[in-house]
Amino acid sequence: MNYTDVCILIPTLNEAATIGDLIKDFKKVGFSNILVIDGNSKDGTAQIAELEGARVVLQTGKGKGQAMIQAFELIESPYVIMVDGDGTYLAKEAPSLLEPILVGKADHVIGNRLEKYSPGAFTKLNLVGNRLINLLFDIAYGVQLRDILSGYRAFTLDSIRELELNKTGFEIETEISVECILKKQLVEEVPITYLPRSEKGETKLNPVKDGIRIGSTIYRLAKVHNPMFYFGIIGFVFIMAGLLTGTYVVIEWLDGTTRIPLSVLTALFIIFGLQMFIFGMLSDLIVTLHRQTVSLIQEKNKQREITNREKIIDGEDGK
């Protein structure tokens, strides 16, 4: 396979400290097809990238997600490697990311940072946040992925074009991971090195604000895939609240005080919570039936295509 078939896609926003070396490193490994999508950096990132021989495109909107979506439209190479421009990932590990795709084991490969990260690469908050987000994701989507937020990934152009992506900010990796699962793509993880950011370049990610956004994206997108999870969480919160107020009501009642308004509230909490579980079960049923219908239609279409093809071949033979 020829490395010119692989587009190295680098989103950048003020990464002048690292972008030059990163492009050089990829070239050393043999990748010459490099696309930098720049968010109108003020520190000369775009100029440095151009000098190093990368194709540079300025993004038309705002946010890493918008940049990626714009770039996916521009790329024509059959394989894409996406990598942060901050020098936290190693170019020499790119071939190991491509490997599962080339042997046909995967459509989308995620570089898993959580197995061999360097000291200082993650802050404590980042590490805990990452683990929590991955746990939430795995429960919501019934998969076993370790690092859905990784910025080092490889995929085929066809597989990324199939995804419906709308998120403009740092939720893009989450949306890509969710869409891969909804589109039943083969997703693999490969352990990679993760280095600390250069002191000169600052992270653009706000761990609290972006963390909450990412968490709520996972939760909201789960509504269609796993409604029992979506409604179950709301139900769980209300039933817990009901049990709490209910315990208080019972304790007070044993002491001789009857709390009527709080008893009513307890009943409402529990009824609402149970209703959410019933909603979840019904939605789950609808989703399952819908999936069965879709797969039946797909199967029928496939059969029809095969019969049509056979008819055409028979016709040609008859001539």
Ligand SMILES: Nc1nc2c(ncn2[C@@H]2O[C@H](COP(=O)(O)OP(=O)(O)O)[C@@H](O)[C@H]2O)c(=O)[nH]1
């Ligand atoms: N084009 C573009 N790139 C961005 C934007 N925000 C962040 N990036 C780049 O996306 C990559 C990931 O961002 P980073 O701050 O490293 O996030 P972190 O790796 O999660 O800390 C880096 O190469 C950033 O320069 C943006 O708004 N537009």
Ligand SMILES: [Mg+2]
């Ligand atoms: Mg980064």
